[in-house]
Amino acid sequence: MKELFYYQDSMMKEFSADVVQTGTDDLGHYVVLTNTAFYPTGGGQPHDTGWLNDIQVVNVEKVAEEIRHYISGNVEGLSGTVTGKLDWARRFDHMQQHTGQHILTAVFVELFGYQTVSFHLGTELVSIDLNTTEVIPEQLAEAEKRANDIILENRPIETKWVTKEELAQYNLRKDVSVDEDIRLVIIPDYDYNGCGGTHPTSTGQVQMIQIMETEKMKSNIRVHFICGSRVRKQLAMRKNVLTDVARQLSVPEKESGLALAKIMQTAKQTEKALSEARDALLVYEAKDLASRGEVIVSETYENRTIQELQKLARFITTENSEAIAFLVADNADKLQFVAARGTDVSESMKNISSNVLPLINGKGGGNDALVQGGGEKIMSPQALLEEMGKALSAE
Known part of the structure; x- marks a missing residue:
């Protein structure tokens, strides 16, 4: 595992490798290579997509000891040495969100002692479940600020393979669940965590963390957030919506909330009169x-x-x-x-x-x-x- 391209260099966008095997299973036609930079689904992080030569890779899964690249075309066209190219926007987005999760999780432990019990990286939002029954707005604001301070400091992100015996040397945020091929993702002097996912080389590449909302989940609190390019996309979307609302209300954007509240009050009064x-x-x-x-x-x-x-x-x-x-x-x-x-x-x-x-x-x-x-x-x-x-x- 240590020799896999996506572990050797998480920033690798393109590579060459030889075709070892082709086949078909329940998920479709697949290709196995001598090495790969395509990350397979695992550890809460979605799989990469991209291309082998000109054939699209639509899914990547680890099956037993094989990493299978599922393609949309015919496997017969792939043999010998092939060129793999990642959909880099997708991969980098996943790295931003995953690293942002590490940072935000560490912040909640540092500030309030709240541990993360689960993590989900979705296509729109990322979420962590905290082992607490309540998180107040002031805590969310403090956690968000601290996380963005860590990002702004542009701290290095290191990875290290260790044995089970060597784990005692590190102040791990949580216990690891494997006994071999143990990989640590480290923000020195801040966060030490066992993780098999891909991450950028510094916290600055996460760019920014924005907490979006929280919800009660049984005995936990789920925190939804976004990082990096997703923050910019959300800001652009909300700016467009706000501009449109302000235009329709014929008021400046900063006054649109008050204007809308007045319209809603009038609408309620009108509806009551109609009723x-x-x-x-x-x-x-x-x-x-x-x-x-x-x-x-x-x-x-x-x-x-x-x-x-x-x-x-x-x-x-x-x-x-x-x-x-x-x-x-x-x-x-x-x-x-x-x-x-x-x-x-x-x-x-x-x-x-x-x-x-x-x-x-x-x-x-x-x-x-x-x-x-x-x-x-x-x-x-x-x-x-x-x-x-x-x-x-x-x-």
């Missing part, structure tokens, strides 16, 4: 329906929500305590209904729903006084009303 107006119209409509003097008030509608039907049915039965309301709405590809009774009516509306729901392959709920349900549009709204009336007569 009150809709309820007033429903009351008026209910009084009109109840004024017919019918014992059973039945009506069909198009594109009316179940909530509106419920309110309308309640208003009708409040207006006339002896009334029963059967309301059906034709909503897109489904039928929905409400059945309600006044306080002077003894029949249970649950019997209505239990009789008509099977007819439309529907589901519903409610109580003796009011039920609601919906199902497939396999009959007309008027036919469903008639079935509700039959169910009442049968009762």
Whole structure:
């Protein structure tokens, strides 16, 4: 393992090696080389991609003692000596994020004694899980500043292969999980950690760490962050969004938050007024329906929500305590209904729903006084009303 190109020189972008074997497994066509700078998936770090000659490498995995380069083309075109070229933007991004994780993890131990229990390097965000139930904003700010100070000092990053017996010479952040081929990644006088991943040669190459958010994960706190070029991309994205919001609000960018808050408050007030107006119209409509003097008030509608039907049915039965309301709405590809009774009516509306729901392959709920349900549009709204009336007569 020590002789692998990605361990000998993590900054190697291109190399030559001989083809040892080609084959196919469950992951696809693969090539095994005499040596490689392509890092395989492992240790929380994703695999490299790139090219062998002009054939794209889409995945790299370690299988037993082989490092298999999975390609998108035909393996028959690869033999003899080939040239490997990494997708360097991807590799360097992974090195920035992975090294940033080492630094941030060490900072949380240094400042607060919080250990990292897991690490995930995603395509957008990186995360560590800390063995604590709470991290306050002031701690996050302090940790972020300390991590960026370590980066700014441009400390060297060293790697060293040691034996299990030699481990006692180093103040390891956590115990290593292997007994041989032990590789340490070291920021001298600061962090000593067993790691098989790739890292740049100095902390300055990480460029910057930005903590994005935290979330509770069982008994731990998950900290999401980004490093290096991802910070610039996030800043550019957020700048574009802020500029667009400010333009639409016709205010300077620094005032867009306050302007948006005012608009949201106005929108809430408008929505409340609209809701009150809709309820007033429903009351008026209910009084009109109840004024017919019918014992059973039945009506069909198009594109009316179940909530509106419920309110309308309640208003009708409040207006006339002896009334029963059967309301059906034709909503897109489904039928929905409400059945309600006044306080002077003894029949249970649950019997209505239990009789008509099977007819439309529907589901519903409610109580003796009011039920609601919906199902497939396999009959007309008027036919469903008639079935509700039959169910009442049968009762």
